[in-house]
Amino acid sequence: MEEILGIEKISKEFSGVRVLNDVSVGIGRGEIMGLIGENGAGKSTLIKIICGVYQPSSGSLRIQGKPAAIPDYITAKKLGISMVPQEFNLINTLTVYENIFLGNEFRLKSGLLDKPKMRRLAAKQLEELRMPVGVNHLVSRLSVAEKQMVEISKALMLHSKLLIMDEPTTTLTGHEVETLFNLMRDLKNQGVTMIFVSHKLGEIKAICNRVTVLRDGNLISVDEVSQVNEEDIARKMIGRTDFRQIFPPKINRAADTVVLDVKDLSIKGLLNNVSFSLRKGEILGFAGLVGSGRTELAEAVMGLRQISAGIISLADKGARKNAVQIKKPAAAVELGLGYLSEDRQGKGIVQGFNLPQNITLISLKEYLRGMFINKKAELEKTKEYIKTFRIAAASYKLALRYLSGGNQQKIYLSRWLDTKPSILILDEPTRGIDVNAKQEIYEFVHQLAEQGISCWVISSELEEIIGLCSRVYVMKEGSVAGCLEGSHINEEEIMFHATGISVCP
Numbered sequence: 001m002e003e004i005l006g007i008e009k010i011s012k013e014f015s016g017v018r019v020l021n022d023v024s025v026g027i028g029r030g031e032i033m034g035l036i037g038e039n040g041a042g043k044s045t046l047i048k049i050i051c052g053v054y055q056p057s058s059g060s061l062r063i064q065g066k067p068a069a070i071p072d073y074i075t076a077k078k079l080g081i082s083m084v085p086q087e088f089n090l091i092n093t094l095t096v097y098e099n100i101f102l103g104n105e106f107r108l109k110s111g112l113l114d115k116p117k118m119r120r121l122a123a124k125q126l127e128e129l130r131m132p133v134g135v136n137h138l139v140s141r142l143s144v145a146e147k148q149m150v151e152i153s154k155a156l157m158l159h160s161k162l163l164i165m166d167e168p169t170t171t172l173t174g175h176e177v178e179t180l181f182n183l184m185r186d187l188k189n190q191g192v193t194m195i196f197v198s199h200k201l202g203e204i205k206a207i208c209n210r211v212t213v214l215r216d217g218n219l220i221s222v223d224e225v226s227q228v229n230e231e232d233i234a235r236k237m238i239g240r241t242d243f244r245q246i247f248p249p250k251i252n253r254a255a256d257t258v259v260l261d262v263k264d265l266s267i268k269g270l271l272n273n274v275s276f277s278l279r280k281g282e283i284l285g286f287a288g289l290v291g292s293g294r295t296e297l298a299e300a301v302m303g304l305r306q307i308s309a310g311i312i313s314l315a316d317k318g319a320r321k322n323a324v325q326i327k328k329p330a331a332a333v334e335l336g337l338g339y340l341s342e343d344r345q346g347k348g349i350v351q352g353f354n355l356p357q358n359i360t361l362i363s364l365k366e367y368l369r370g371m372f373i374n375k376k377a378e379l380e381k382t383k384e385y386i387k388t389f390r391i392a393a394a395s396y397k398l399a400l401r402y403l404s405g406g407n408q409q410k411i412y413l414s415r416w417l418d419t420k421p422s423i424l425i426l427d428e429p430t431r432g433i434d435v436n437a438k439q440e441i442y443e444f445v446h447q448l449a450e451q452g453i454s455c456w457v458i459s460s461e462l463e464e465i466i467g468l469c470s471r472v473y474v475m476k477e478g479s480v481a482g483c484l485e486g487s488h489i490n491e492e493e494i495m496f497h498a499t500g501i502s503v504c505p
């Protein structure tokens, strides 16, 4: 096999902390190499070194057998390397097509931008991805899944020899993942080489030829995917043999008080007459395709969107239901609601704040002593969350931008837990979380429910919905298409309601 990229004894240190240790691996032309490892294992760092975003502390790279220096991303692009980053690099105030061509604009002979050509090509690319996003839309108005597709289009537009994708599927549902995989197979047939990072072992098995496992910055193995099963990969990742992805037993709350009751909620063009109820201490799931309205519904309840009709009622301490008007998120928080957004980067964490500052952002008043913040209490709480979720960070003083994606997500989850909500909405809570840490989050959600906290889980991962929730609403095109309980919570029935298509076994 002709080698496209050679990684030779690459190490990387950040202020004395080693995050990659002597990693060597070769990648052949036209192969799809999976790259997997726990949160903080060093995947994104390795990718950024290949793309010139970071320089290695030692070691070297080869492109088609020749030593190559890649001082920056522009050089990487010239060498035929492009990347879909884990955290989006899009500019919110620009349109979709402007973002796609940013830095690679087409110009007319006159030197002016060839906007029609760029619009046309961008539209074509998005159509191939089956993502109906208008090329003239502002990026700020897109959902995370749509932003993801824009990032993918942007990388594809460069027609690279080596396309590196850092967790491109985290925000996508099964359908969209399939579309992306089809596209990847086409590219592969055209001789394009790909590196694909995912925490979903099934995806690695489905699309990759080989898989590289990193653990704590060390290369553990490089295997043909046909030679290993999902469990083998997980074991190599976590370095233990007792790996099993298990969900805690389900909690039945059929007889419990309804704490949140939504009747005929509508938002013009987005939601039509949505009604549902949430019981005390239950784990309620919301399934559906991207764009089916699950996030918009949560945002409406949180006062982030104006509703055109409908009644939201909350139970008071005496369990009487009272209709409430929630006009802004602060009011929702005051009423005991919490919302972990699916868009942790856009609507969640503060990149420049350190760990304690991010965690206590909303619950800060609990830490005030007069005019001062009780830093000791804040720090103790932070350490507790670091321990509970095994958050990997060299120091709690680090700004969040220096944490790996999965660890940022854990901090964001901690923030909402620290508000001690009575109703917690979790929108894609395990986005970017490795298989091992997922289990801890599931256990934790389960514990919350046992304490009587009502958890409303929105997830595109069917496995998560099926394993965790005792009742599931399935949304389709802005409406509730079905409500499932007990043994009806299975893949076929959920997909039937989500798409209207019946899948016969």
Ligand SMILES: Nc1ncnc2c1ncn2[C@@H]1O[C@H](COP(=O)(O)OP(=O)(O)OP(=O)(O)O)[C@@H](O)[C@H]1O
Pocket (backbone or CB within 6 Å): 014, 019, 037, 038, 039, 040, 041, 042, 043, 044, 045, 046, 086, 392, 393, 394, 402, 403, 404, 405, 406, 407, 432, 434
């Ligand atoms: N610029 C930086 N400064 C300091 N530390 C950093 C920096 N970038 C990454 N790190 C640290 O390097 C380690 C590896 O991070 P990396 O982002 O490569 O992990 P990852 O394998 O991609 O994890 P995830 O699955 O969560 O995305 C982490 O401990 C992270 O905190």
Ligand SMILES: [Mg+2]
Pocket (backbone or CB within 6 Å): 043, 044, 045, 086, 166, 404, 405, 406
């Ligand atoms: Mg990463």
